[in-house]
Amino acid sequence: MTGPLVGSIFSAAPPINFNVEALGNLFWQLTIDGLSYGAIYALVAVGYTLVYGVLRLINFAHSEIFMLGMFGQYAVLMALGFTPSGNVYSEGTLLTIFYLGIALLGGMAVSGGAAVGLERLAYRPLRKRNAPSLVFLITAIGASFVIQEFVHFVLPQLTGGELGGLNAQVPIRLVAPQEQFTLFGASVTNITLIILGAAFILALGTDTFVNRTKFGRGIRAVAQDPNTATLMGVSRERVIMLTFLLGGLLAGAAALLYTLRVPNGIIYSGGFILGIKAFCAAVLGGIGNLRGALLGGLILGVMENYGQVLFGAGWRDVVAFVLLILILMFRPTGILGETLGRARV
Amino acid sequence: MSNASFKDRPKGGVGDSFRSWWNALARPAQWAFGAPFILLIALLPLLNIPLLTTEGTNFGAVMAQFGMYALIAIGLNVVVGQAGLLDLGYVGFYAVGAYTVALLTSPSSPWNQTGPNGWLSTDWAWLACLPIAVAITALSGLILGSPTLRLRGDYLAIVTLGFGEIVRLLADNLTEITGGGRGLAQVAYPRLGVTEEFPLGVFSAGNVGKTLNSGVWWFWFSIVLIIIVLLFVGNLERSRVGRAWVAIREDEDAAEIMGVPTFKFKLWAFVIGASIGGMSGALYAGQVQFVVPTNFNVVNSVLFLCAVVLGGQGNKLGVILGAFIIVYLPNFFLGRTEILGIPINGDSIAQYKYLFFGLALMVLMIFRPQGLIPVRQKLLTYGRELFVAARRRSKAEEAEVTK
Numbered sequence: 001m002t003g004p005l006v007g008s009i010f011s012a013a014p015p016i017n018f019n020v021e022a023l024g025n026l027f028w029q030l031t032i033d034g035l036s037y038g039a040i041y042a043l044v045a046v047g048y049t050l051v052y053g054v055l056r057l058i059n060f061a062h063s064e065i066f067m068l069g070m071f072g073q074y075a076v077l078m079a080l081g082f083t084p085s086g087n088v089y090s091e092g093t094l095l096t097i098f099y100l101g102i103a104l105l106g107g108m109a110v111s112g113g114a115a116v117g118l119e120r121l122a123y124r125p126l127r128k129r130n131a132p133s134l135v136f137l138i139t140a141i142g143a144s145f146v147i148q149e150f151v152h153f154v155l156p157q158l159t160g161g162e163l164g165g166l167n168a169q170v171p172i173r174l175v176a177p178q179e180q181f182t183l184f185g186a187s188v189t190n191i192t193l194i195i196l197g198a199a200f201i202l203a204l205g206t207d208t209f210v211n212r213t214k215f216g217r218g219i220r221a222v223a224q225d226p227n228t229a230t231l232m233g234v235s236r237e238r239v240i241m242l243t244f245l246l247g248g249l250l251a252g253a254a255a256l257l258y259t260l261r262v263p264n265g266i267i268y269s270g271g272f273i274l275g276i277k278a279f280c281a282a283v284l285g286g287i288g289n290l291r292g293a294l295l296g297g298l299i300l301g302v303m304e305n306y307g308q309v310l311f312g313a314g315w316r317d318v319v320a321f322v323l324l325i326l327i328l329m330f331r332p333t334g335i336l337g338e339t340l341g342r343a344r345v
Numbered sequence: 346m347s348n349a350s351f352k353d354r355p356k357g358g359v360g361d362s363f364r365s366w367w368n369a370l371a372r373p374a375q376w377a378f379g380a381p382f383i384l385l386i387a388l389l390p391l392l393n394i395p396l397l398t399t400e401g402t403n404f405g406a407v408m409a410q411f412g413m414y415a416l417i418a419i420g421l422n423v424v425v426g427q428a429g430l431l432d433l434g435y436v437g438f439y440a441v442g443a444y445t446v447a448l449l450t451s452p453s454s455p456w457n458q459t460g461p462n463g464w465l466s467t468d469w470a471w472l473a474c475l476p477i478a479v480a481i482t483a484l485s486g487l488i489l490g491s492p493t494l495r496l497r498g499d500y501l502a503i504v505t506l507g508f509g510e511i512v513r514l515l516a517d518n519l520t521e522i523t524g525g526g527r528g529l530a531q532v533a534y535p536r537l538g539v540t541e542e543f544p545l546g547v548f549s550a551g552n553v554g555k556t557l558n559s560g561v562w563w564f565w566f567s568i569v570l571i572i573i574v575l576l577f578v579g580n581l582e583r584s585r586v587g588r589a590w591v592a593i594r595e596d597e598d599a600a601e602i603m604g605v606p607t608f609k610f611k612l613w614a615f616v617i618g619a620s621i622g623g624m625s626g627a628l629y630a631g632q633v634q635f636v637v638p639t640n641f642n643v644v645n646s647v648l649f650l651c652a653v654v655l656g657g658q659g660n661k662l663g664v665i666l667g668a669f670i671i672v673y674l675p676n677f678f679l680g681r682t683e684i685l686g687i688p689i690n691g692d693s694i695a696q697y698k699y700l701f702f703g704l705a706l707m708v709l710m711i712f713r714p715q716g717l718i719p720v721r722q723k724l725l726t727y728g729r730e731l732f733v734a735a736r737r738r739s740k741a742e743e744a745e746v747t748k
Contacts (some may be wrong), residue, residue, distance in 0.1 A: 052499075056499075058499055058502065058503070105640070113486075114414065122707055125711045126710065126711065129711070129714075131710070131714055132714075135710050135714045137431065137502070137709050138650070138651075138706055139653050139706065139707050139710045139711075141647055141651075141703075141706065142702070142703040142704070142707040142710065143651070143703065143707060144701030144703070144707030145699045145700065145702055145706070146700055146703035146704055146707065148699070149697060149699045149700035149703065151698065153697060154700075181388075183532075183593075240596060246492075254710065268484075272643075276506060276510070276643075277505075279503055280503065280507070283500065283503055312518070314517065314518040315514070315518060317510060317514055318510075318511055318514045318515070318518070321507035321510055321511050322507075322510070322511065323503055324503070324504065324507050325492070325493065325507060325508075328493070328496055328500055328504060329492045329493070332495070332496055332500065339679065
């Protein structure tokens with residue numbers, strides 16, 4: 001009875017091909033490109049991990065904070081007089097860096113502001129009511145819908161159709177990808193250098209801020225034990241706001257780097273999958289652990305790139321999720337463990 | 346979930362007294378009151394009540410969609426509401442159910458079994474596939490659940506989210522089998538009521554236009570399935586399994602210490618929830634007769650969760666109401682230009698549905714986090730009845746003494 005069914009399962013052509021040869025040939029190129037994606041994941045993942053460490057909350061709306069950052073830097077560039085055309089502007093190195101810096105600050109300001117606003121409007125009322133964690137998560141999902149649909153429908157009406165809407169924005173490209181040098185036969189472009197450099201500086205800065213300053217000590221204290229931290233004179237509300245601000249700022253920075261890499265990615269739904277992957281990265285490294293998030297982001301970016309060549313482009317996202325499930329099965333607290341509170345005192 | 350103290354326990358409003366009255370009724374009496382009510386709901390698409398019916402789309406089709414969402418909400422409620430496991434990838438099970446039916450019966454699938462060489466009869470293919478779909482989704486729930494249910498709540502949420510995406514991406518990428526983005530067309534459906542007027546049967550997607558269209562037939566069929574599933578889930582809820590779920594939901598560690606095999610019961614909840622989701626997916630595949638991966642986005646998972654949370658997680662009637670709101674409201678506004686004489690722009694309201702759902706969720710979570718019809722523990726009810734009974738007796742004794 002089941003004979004034909006089983007037979008037809010085996011007679012179907014294998015739908016996945018293992019292109020090991022291409023992986024071998026492109027190994028270094030894939031690693032370098034993967035690192036530049038991974039750096040972006042890492043910066044977004046920090047926002048998830050810090051909020052989780054302090055509040056034990058999956059800030060589902062963080063992906064929309066990132067998306068707002070993309071629109072923020074885009075609006076700043078438009079205000080600076082760049083018209084969206086898809087062509088590359090060549091303004092000279094110094095001027096380009098200057099403009100990129102302003103766009104970076106714009107994106108960070110929008111994302112940081114939105115993150116703090118979200119905390120104020122959505123999460124604080126719940127904290128006052130001592131709501132259980134599922135309620136926070138549902139609120140985060142609701143906020144995510146609201147922000148997405150705001151950019152989808154309301155923003156184009158506010159800006160006369162220049163921002164937001166159904167389709168992706170026409171890119172404003174300041175930097176043309178140019179090979180700078182080759183490393184193990186792999187070409188390293190200026191965009192890769194900018195992304196890796198900026199991400200490294202930001203990650204180092206964040207790590208120093210959390211591990212070596214007074215504010216960072218407050219964050220770690222609240223993550224470890226909110227009640228004791230409050231008794232010791234740490235303002236919990238201020239720490240929470242600071243955490244959201246920090247996560248938002250990094251997401252805004254990541255937004256600019258992402259638009260350098262993927263100029264056509266500025267769309268209302270563009271944050272969603274990236275946000276899920278960044279969360280995967282945070283879990284991968286051990287959620288609540290700052291360095292874990294950075295490491296997890298890099299690993300995820302590189303692995304995804306390998307998988308994309310090994311199995312085919314459509315399997316890119318599958319690789320990320322399967323990797324997440326595997327890591328959680330064999331090491332349920334992530335690679336580095338959950339240790340924001342216990343990192344360094 | 347609720348940390349209500351003794352002081353703000355239910356005081357007995359209208360809903361509460363109705364609930365006590367209902368619970369006090371005997372089973373046959375409950376059926377006697379319930380059956381006309383169910384009949385009324387079943388006849389809604391035929392009655393064509395002016396303010397209730399949808400103007401932009403066919404009301405029967407909307408009600409059929411409501412039936413599917415109600416089934417999903419009941420299934421997800423077992424996982425989220427009763428066992429307290431947050432599942433963000435429930436759409437994955439829905440997709441597995443739909444694709445099982447589609448793969449076995451669509452002519453464009455390599456595993457099609459309806460042709461001359463297949464072992465499925467054309468007329469009964471869909472009904473034969475329904476139990477297969479339920480079984481395969483239950484199996485997929487087991488496969489996903491057994492490694493991941495040892496994880497803590499938040500991790501489980503993200504792993505299930507990943508699973509939902511994996512299922513969709515598999516459907517999208519295994520082009521040779523699932524047809525990829527083109528989808529699978531001409532899925533089987535129950536070929537019943539074949540007359541000259543309906544050469545393809547009343548369940549066919551071609552039966553549109555009239556008041557009694559295929560949507561209404563699917564709605565009636567889903568009502569039957571919903572009643573069966575509700576009886577099954579209700580019995581489980583009152584059994585040892587249901588009590589174990591409540592214990593796990595309220596405090597997993599305490600339940601484990603008290604001797605509840607938490608992993609086993611969590612797996613049970615997961616598998617049962619999954620199979621109900623698969624059943625709904627099979628309904629969907631049969632009704633639309635066409636499945637494509639884009640219908641199984643994560644956004645749908647979130648909508649399903651909205652239905653459960655909106656209605657009141659843990660309460661079966663509540664989640665059905667939630668499903669109704671999620672499906673009905675956007676369709677209610679579609680194509681409507683006025684309500685009771687007040688002019689509105691219904692199309693744009695329907696377009697903003699996710700915006701309004703998001704806002705509604707946020708506001709609801711602040712003011713009524715337990716949902717519109719919250720669950721009330723049976724145990725509390727028993728306790729209150731005991732208390733009332735004891736007081737009645739002591740009053741009677743007092744009266745005896747004063748005599």
